Amino acid sequence: MQREIKYWYLKNYDLFTDLGKEEIHELGQTFRFLRIKKGQTIYFANEEGKKLYFLINGKIKISEIDGLGNEMIKDIVLTGDMFGAVPMTQFRLTHEYAEVLSSEVILCSIDMEQFEKLMHKHPLLALSFSKKIGEKLKRLEHRYSNLVFKDVKARLKDFLMDWASKEGKEAEAGLVIKNYLTHQEIASLISSSRQTVTTIINELKEEGVIAYSRSSITIPNLSALAA
DSSP, X not given: OOHHHHHHHHHTSGGGTTSOHHHHHHHHHHSEEEEEETTOEEEOTTXXXXXXXXXXXXXXXXXXXXXXXXXXXXXXXXXTOEEESOGGGTTOOTTEEEEEOSSEEEEEEEEHHHHHHHHHHOHHHHHHHHHHHHHHHHHHHHHHHHHHHSOXXXXXXXXXXXXXXXXXXXXXXXXXXXXXXXXXXXXXHTTOOHHHHHHHHHHHHHTTSOEEOSSEEEESOHHHHHO
16 A cells, blocks of 8 residues: 555544644654555454554454354444554453455554554653543443343433434435444344334334435434433
């Protein structure tokens, strides 16, 4: 990949926007850039050297396999987020992997040990990284709080609201989300079952809170979903 392309990928990534041109070029020489097609998988949990992955563009599903061989979806990673050897997840299970959901993704990776050296050298990078970790921790705390204090319907509505806030597009009929998740995947993300999620989605459709299809989800009135 050309030097200037690497520069603009990193310059437009919020973690690196405060760095100078030479500093970003230095990062570009250190990072490994990858372009991966839909359906391909990155197995990173058992890598010899712990790596950080920064998603430049696209969507990725983070999952792990439980003791019974079932897929458990842990997160959906969007453009601008990171995954892999994130410090707050150092005790994760060992069968974690990432699967590409969009037509393709562009990402870059670096050994955690190398990234720590870069943070020592560039304090602004360390500050931005700590803020990024704080944001991820808040999202994780919110998810755990929902699991403890909310029933499945409330968790599903909260999930749809969060999804709409991140990816929803304004249209005449309301806020429209491109639907790339199955009922089973949504169920896994909110710690429920596919059957329960299907039932609640049908209830929300009958109530007029959402219009749901395999390709899109339309929310006519976001406040009705919040009720």
